Amino acid sequence: MDFMNKNLFLLLIGLFGLLSVQASKPGFEIKIGKSWETDNVSYVQYDGEINNASKLKINNWYIEIPYNKGKNKLHGNWGCEIEEQADKIILTGGDVNGVIKVSTVATFGFIVSDPDKEFNIEKAVLYTKNKEIPVHSKPEDSEDEMDMNVDLPFEDNRYFPESMDIKKLKDAATAMSVSEVKEVIFKELVEHWDVIKAYLKNDNMLKVFALFLGWATRESTLNAGVETAFEDGFGVNSAHAYGPFQTAVTAFYGCDPSFDLEDDVKEIYWYTLNEKNFCDPYISTHMGIRKLIHFVIEAENFGVTGLDVVRSALKGFNSGHATPMQENETFHSYCDEIGSLGHWYYETGHYEDDEYTWTGDSRCDRNDPWGWWENDDPLPKVEIPVHVRNPEDGTETIYTVDNYPKAETSSTPAKTTTTTSKTKPTSSNNEKCWAKDLGFSCCQACEVTYTDNDGDWGFENGDWCGIIEQNCKQSNSDKTKCFTEEKGMDFPCCQGCEVYYTDDDGEWGFENNQWCGINSETCSSSNVVTPTSKCFTEEKGLGFPCCQECTVVTSDDDGDWGVENNEWCGIPNSCY
Incomplete structure (x- = not known):
């Protein structure tokens, strides 16, 4: 069972467990305090x-009590506001009890003259969230976090094993490269994209990714192991924060109840506060995004x-309150620096590499920090792979944005492949x-990687594909062996004839993310494709082939890189 399948399995088990969990509910009581008679x-x-x-706040509660407006009359109320209707009164919290904090008791009261049998407090009902609570109910506590997370996917989604020693986990997080931190941020962005774009009101994924990189740069310079305000002990200080976004303990379920709890983001899983959740790069980043949406x-x-929603939310993330931005406010510099840093990533395209900027970097244009966010035209489509790390063995599963599995809609196991090579998958287009x-x-080929009720599946060009049985029967009947099959080597025969390497065994190609043997009978000297020009990867012995074409995907200090046959390659010298 691979990593994503395991997560889906855990999700289904968790949802099944909810069937037997009693959701928490508050106690609710109304009784006669006193009565008197004046002037009959x-x-x-x-x-x-x-x-x-x-362990959750109660928001937007109301109480309904049967009432006859023609016979009864209200003479005052406290701790609540009351709306009179023809057949009932509706009590709400008002300014005093609009939000009932964790582990607190809200009191209220009202006076009615000449109450008759139609005014029956025994039929009073408290409505909160999706619950209807009758009068005289006793409080019941339970696993609020489970109640909060009904139907939400991507729980228990870790970068490092939960069993890992916390010191080793922190050391490993600190040792992560900038490009690895970028992969973590992008993966969490893709998982929650529908929610994020709705709240930020921006459907340009590259712009939002650039903004998140600018935000993480301002908070940690893209360091997954930065920890602040921890001197008083774990979770004691509300400013105690960790990870690329510097996500504070207040973002987590089960933090100190005196902190302002962030229980209003129903669409994103709410992790419980403990050290291993707090310090895990995936969870810390996940909770940072959830915290930002809370402040939106x-x-x-x-x-x-407008734009000030994003700016005020960033201010809230840093200060604890997303109040409207004021002229000459000190938080302008914090929010607008993030805008400028994000613009640098958007303009330079440093989404996947180890390149980064920093607070105060003179390369960033600060004349109009948010013009790019509101006005810049979308960039040409950039394919960024989504890396998912298996915490148990450190291998990676790589998806495209379009084929990233949605756990909440999956009815069959996700089709994935694991690799540790530097790959950039592309999609196939067979009609x-x-x-x-x-x-x-x-x-295009016939190699079976996975079989289910639908049929046989292969994996080509970074995506799953269906194998056409009839075509492959004909192909297999005419198939001749290559040296890897003849010699019993654990490599398939190539479908094509492109030679990347030659040794004493024979000529090697690279297809479907693995080495394969060139079939010397079907690949004659006239149709074997060999590199026509050397490139920096061969000259420097970097272990990557030279490209056949001149399309540049990214550049670094070594040179210009392309992607062919699902593998990074160096742009040939002949392209210049």
């Missing part, structure tokens, strides 16, 4: 309380609109095949 009018004072014994919600609740109805192309 009877008055009754009703005292109520809501006991929040859970808060900024909008303050009436912030006539049974797999197209399932969202995949059909294979």
Whole structure:
């Protein structure tokens, strides 16, 4: 069972477990406090309380009580606001009890004259979230985090094993390269893209990725192991933060209840606070994104609109409150520096490599920090691979953005392949095949990698493809062996004739992310493709082949790189 399948399995087990979990609910009570009569009018004072014994805040609660507006009359209320309707009154929290914090009791009361049998507090119902709680209910606590995370995927999604010693985990996080941190951020961005683009109101993934890189640069200079405000002990200080975004403990479920809890982001999994969750690069980044969205919600609740929603949310992430931006406010420099740093990544395209900028870098244009976010035209499509690390053995699964599995909609195991090579998968485009109805192309070759009820699957050009049985039967009947099969070597025969390497065994190609043997009978000297010009990868002995074409995907200190046959290659000298 691979990593993503394991996650899906754990998700299904978790959802099954929820069926037997009693969600937490507050206690709810209304009773007669006192009664009296004046001038032949009877008055009754009703005292109520809501006991929040859970680890979640209670927001937007209301109480309904049957009421006859023609016969009954209200004479005052406290701790609540009351709306009179013809057949009921509706109590809400108002300014005093609008939010009932963790482990607190909210009290309220009201006075009614001449209450009759139609005014029946025994039929009062408290409504909170999706719960209907009758009067005289006792508080019940439970696994609030599980209740909060119903139907949410991507839980238990770790970069390092949970069993890893915390000191070793921190050391490993600190040792991660800038490019590895970028991969972590991009993977979390892709997982939650639908939620992120809706809240940030920007559907340009490259712009949002650039903004996140600028944000992580401002917070940690893209260092996954930075820890701050930890001197008082784990989780004691609300500013105690870790990871690329410097995600504070307040982002997590189960933090100190005196902190402002961030339980309003229903769409993203809410991890429990413990050291190994706090310090894991995937979880820390995941929770940083969730925390930013919490402050987007808060900024909008303050009436912030437009670009200032993003700026105020960043301010809230740093300060704890996403209040509207004020002129000459000190937080302008923090938010606008992130905008400038993000612009640098967007303009230079340093999405995958170890190149980075830093706070105060003179290469960044600070004249208009957010012009690019609002006005710049979209860049040509850039294919960035999504790297998913298996925490148990450190291998990687690589997806494209389009084929990244959605755990909440998967009914069959995700089709993945693991590799540790530097790959950039591309998609295939075969038009006539049974797999197209399932969202995949059909294979050019016949090598079976995986079989399920749909049929036989291969893996080509960084994506899964369906094998056309009839075509492969004919192909196999005419097939001649290559030296790797003849010699019993653990490598397949190549489907093509492109030679990348020659040794005493024979000529080697590279297809479908692995070495293969060139078939000397089917690949005559007239159709064997060999590199026509040397390149820096051969000259420097870097272990990557020379490209056949001149399309540059990225550049570094070694030279210009392309991607062919799902493998990085050096641009030939003849291209210049």
